[in-house]
Amino acid sequence: RLAVKLHKTRAALWNEYFNNYANMSAEMWEEEKYEDGMKWKFLEHKGPYFPPEYQPLPDNVHFYYNGKTVKLSLAAEEVAVFFAQMLDHEYTTKVVFRENFFKDWRKEMTHEERSLIQDLDKCDFGEIHAMHKAKTEARKNMSKEEKQALKEANQKIVDEYGYCLLDHHKERIGNFKIEPPGLFRGRGEHPKQGMLKKRIQPEDVIINCSKDSRIPVPPAGHHWKEVRHDNSVTWLVSWTENIQGSNKYIMLNANSKLKGEKDWEKYEVARKLKSRVDDIRYQYLQDLKSKQMVTRQRAVALYFIDKLALRAGNEKEEGETADTVGCCSLRVEHITLHEQLDGNECVVEFDFLGKDCIRYYNKVPVIKKVFKNLKLFLENKQPGDELFDRLNTNVLNKHLSSLMPGLTAKVFRTYNASITLQQQLKELTNKSDNVAEKLLSYNRANRAVAILCNHQRAPPKTFEQSMANLQAKIDARKEQLALAKTELKQAKKEAKTKGNSDPKLQAAVKRCEEQLLKLEVQATDREENKQIALGTSKLNYLDPRISVAWCKNMEVPIEKIYNKTQREKFAWAIDMTEADFEF
DNA sequence: TATATAACTTAGGATAGCTTAA
């Protein structure tokens, strides 16, 4: 009940803010009274935008099997094109990808095709691939006018399908396009990579909107799977995808009221954790000594989640997805215990694949009680056995929500990310620094969070080159600076005899120094960022009010840290945050 | 109580398109 009350108070606060934000007077916007769980009262939209239908290959582009031209049926040809388009990609060399593709491709073939085409290695997609490359090339080389026309056509689609009416607001939709068919590209060693992701028809699509709205019209000759009017959910359109059998949704853009409010709530829960975290930590440290195995496992898991910002780690169905784990699903093989390592005692070495098959590797000194428990958990287990065999995310989250309303495993990630940013910003930035230095500090604080959350990226392909280019610029600037300095010296000497120094030359030296510093700072920033992605934490874990307050305090324009999309998403924070905000 | 499912957030890679330097 308390949580509901809290929620309602927040909703009222939010409405007050949003009235201002939307630049509407309170009278114009009759305050919505939402029942619990009601997401909207009125929802109208145009339905999804479908990808264009398949365009058959021109007659001069051939597919060959075993060296002979084969004219494929339309369905088989479309799938062949999917494969041909990916030929430059590493995917198409992987055995699993090729096998899955070939199996699904054969399903699309006619009887005759199927009996002829039995070996993928005998297929020659060369001409189709070349055609595709030529097409992308041609697109790149379009004239200004053609590009402009294309842009306008796209804008027209956005104007028509990209917005909806939700209660009193025209809101942008996040993804209004139905996903086009193609070959499934999973991450890492995905058992389903290469399978055919089928074309979605209107008959597969569920529409969600108000009863009294103008119901979206299906494409000519088609009908929707269902039209429903469920205002307890936020999606406008959904369909079932054929690879995993899971649902896909069309939902609002991040700048919408619905999403913004949810985001705000997320950070409010994390702030609440801030005020409770001491007690909660004390509790799980006590629990390390519990007589109950479940409780001790839960305590160790919480220790990891809190200290290392690990994800909850749901169980996954084997063979359906790549083999990745989070905290609760860690297996014996993923950790190594060291009584002594690099001068530290009780070190746990983690090595596992997390979400998106991103490797988590870390050597962490832990407290003795945790170490002792871990040793116990490992007893009589095989490498493939679960470390926390009595624990799952359900048990863990049930416990957490009993400690604090709204508390779940992922709140710790949000909390620790945001509090780390705030602390780091305090520690790293000086008011007297120039903007470039302040931004380096900001990025370093952001980077500390990204490292904590293990947000990695593949080093950009052009990284080495781009670093070299930057270094060349720095060298050139250094030379220029040296030159400017000698000129100034010379001028000063002459000034002694003539009596006036040269302010122009002094300014030139100063400008040169500033530019050099800026370049050097940029180089440092880029080098440190080689394998680290800052965007994910910025967008999903860092309370934007921390950044907004920092910008105000440091007199850094908000545009320096948030691009247009980010400013739109965080409009609420930019609008409501004072310089003294504390997370 | 276990398992499945729905709904929603979080995630990195691909690509479009803008900026900058040659």
Place this chain on the structure above:
DNA sequence: TTAAGCTATCCTAAGTTATATA
């Protein structure tokens, strides 16, 4: 003016969590 390089945006996969179902 053009191409290279970089950033923003798009895309959709892969998580988490709450709830429904067996």
